[in-house]
Amino acid sequence: MTATLTAIRAATPDRPPSRLLYAGLLAGPLFVGTFLLEGAFRDGYDPMRHPVSSLALGPGGWVQVVNFVVAGLLTVLFAAGRRSVQRVLIAVWGIGLIGAGAFLTDPVSGYPAGVPETVTWHGTVHDLVFSLPAFLAIAVAMFADVRRSRWSALFGVAFLALFALASAGFAQTAPFVDVAGLLQRLAIGVGWLWIAVLAVRQRRGRP
Numbered sequence: 026m027t028a029t030l031t032a033i034r035a036a037t038p039d040r041p042p043s044r045l046l047y048a049g050l051l052a053g054p055l056f057v058g059t060f061l062l063e064g065a066f067r068d069g070y071d072p073m074r075h076p077v078s079s080l081a082l083g084p085g086g087w088v089q090v091v092n093f094v095v096a097g098l099l100t101v102l103f104a105a106g107r108r109s110v111q112r113v114l115i116a117v118w119g120i121g122l123i124g125a126g127a128f129l130t131d132p133v134s135g136y137p138a139g140v141p142e143t144v145t146w147h148g149t150v151h152d153l154v155f156s157l158p159a160f161l162a163i164a165v166a167m168f169a170d171v172r173r174s175r176w177s178a179l180f181g182v183a184f185l186a187l188f189a190l191a192s193a194g195f196a197q198t199a200p201f202v203d204v205a206g207l208l209q210r211l212a213i214g215v216g217w218l219w220i221a222v223l224a225v226r227q228r229r230g231r232p
Contacts, residue, residue, distance in 0.1 A: 049103030049224035053217025056096035056122075060210075063088055069138045075206045076195055077213065078130035078151065083137040086129070093126025103224065114166035115220070121159020125151055133195055134202065160188050163216050174226070180219040187212035 063080045064072035070080065080089035100119030104112050131148030132140045167181035187208050194205025201208065 045102055045106035046224045046228050048099040049220050052096045052099035052103065053221055055099070056092055057210075057214060057217060059092040060089060063092075064206075070136055071206065072210065073207045074134050074203055075136045076130065076133065076191075076209055077206075078125055078156070079133065079136050081126065081129050082132065082140075090126040090129075093122050097122030097124075097126070100220070103220070106227075107223070110169055111166055111223075114162045114169065117162035118159045118166070118216070121155045121162070124155030125159070128155065130156075134197070134205070160184075160212075160216075163219075164188070167219055170223070174222075176222075177219065180215055180222075184212055184215045184219075187215065 060077045060080055061072075063085070064070055064075075064077075067080065067083075067085065077089070080086065081093070097119045100122060101116050104115035104119060106112075107115055128147045128151040130151045131145055132142045164181055164185050167177045167184060170177035171181075190201055191205050191209035191212055194201030194203075194208060
């Protein structure tokens with residue numbers, strides 16, 4: 026009997042409960058859809074130029090704060106159903122989102138208008154403690170998945186390249202300043218798309 030149970034466990038894909046899979050599928054579209062709508066109607070905000078985090082500043086900023094927290098919680102739930110290495114890395118992405126909502130970023134590239142672009146403690150925490158580790162963690166998770174899916178390497182390369190160029194733009198490096206927001210959005214989209222692919226792949230029984 027013991028040998029039979031061991032064989033069954035070995036042959037059964039390591040899948041999380043279906044609800045955790047849905048959390049992974051829902052987080053990305055919810056997060057992206059919210060910041061796209063916010064960015065399209067926010068006065069003085071330019072989605073091509075300004076980072077997503079800047080939507081948490083100024084009037085109506087609470088919407089993006091909630092967006093960060095909800096997407097982060099959904100991501101952590103999805104991470105709970107993954108294998109050990111991916112579980113930690115994806116959870117760091119989710120925790121980074123929550124932290125990015127809790128600690129507001131500093132003004133950059135002229136938004137909000139008229140607000141001095143000074144470095145604050147909460148902006149430093151936002152960037153160095155939560156955002157940067159989150160972006161790096163999801164990139165490492167992509168490359169760690171290459172053994173199971175070669176496409177993950179392409180996701181990882183695209184993600185890192187877009188993230189690096191966006192970061193250069195937010196640091197006021199020409200010629201990326203005016204398209205830094207777009208580059209960051211593309212990087213975020215690649216990250217969420219990869220997570221959705223993971224969820225779908227596992228939903229189909231492929232560990």
